[in-house]
Amino acid sequence: MYLQHFGLNQLPFNLTPDTEFFCDLPTHREALNVLLIALQSGEGFIKITGPVGAGKTLLCRKLLNDLPPPFVTAYIANPHLAPAALYQAIADELELKYSLNTEQNQLLGQINDYLLSAATLQHRIVLIIDEAQAMPLETLEALRLLTNLETEKQKLLQIVLFGQAELDQLLLKKSIRQLRQRITFSYILKPLNYAQARAYLQHRLQIAGNTHVDLLPAASVAALCFYSRGIPRLLNILTHKAMLAAYGKGLGKIGWQQVQLAAQDTDATRVRWRLLGFRPVFPWLMLLGCGIFAYFSSSSLPL
Incomplete structure (x- = not known):
């Protein structure tokens, strides 16, 4: 390989989303600032979109690494799931114990109880979903139901969607217009x-x-x-x-x-x-x- 030839100690252009190589360019810094401001202000839904290969996953990993306490993150990399499987994936990320026979409504109740307990401890739970354009419509609707979990003062769960431009087209569907209306902050990564x-x-x-x-x-x-x-x-x-x-x-x-x-x-x-x-x-x-x-x-x- 060319490492010794060019005086390098590691490969500079790997395709893996290595945050060590995160470059603080204006477009990525602006996107990160939008995310941090929106999360600090307690917004329910936040959306980041961009073309394939624009750096969304790296930005996602950067957010996961940089969010300070009291934020607690849950990360779903493959959201092509049925609603029940989505709830199971969230429960797994939150380290909740449940049986395979647990009904969808029961699992939603367990997640709600966890979020209420976390709120009393001043924890702020953030669900980060990568490749969100792959989510089926019924799963996006199930995701919206999660944001109904709230107290009089705050949302119990904040959700960040990372996706390709197809996500914007998906959100135009009439059946999920309520979810679209709840997205208060968004940013488009540019070349x-x-x-x-x-x-x-x-x-x-x-x-x-x-x-x-x-x-x-x-x-x-x-x-x-x-x-x-x-x-x-x-x-x-x-x-x-x-x-x-x-x-x-x-x-x-x-x-x-x-x-x-x-x-x-x-x-x-x-x-x-x-x-x-x-x-x-x-x-x-x-x-x-x-x-x-x-x-x-x-x-x-x-x-």
């Missing part, structure tokens, strides 16, 4: 622009041990940003592959040529590479295009 992508890539390289600021020249970052459309997951995939290509040739830097090879080798970017219309016999066109792209995309506007 990174050139300046943000450059900061993101350099941050991950620095965390991994890199001390060479010129490892990714401006043209290479511009090419990565173009092919990835500013999506962090694609940035990770393409940069990892480009580093492998540079290592294979014994290069000390990652050139735009290696980025182009990475884009050709990646299903999610191959079509975009073809649409560009460049060929290896015209390398100067690619370099010129990346330079122009870097210049215009260095503004604060997202790509």
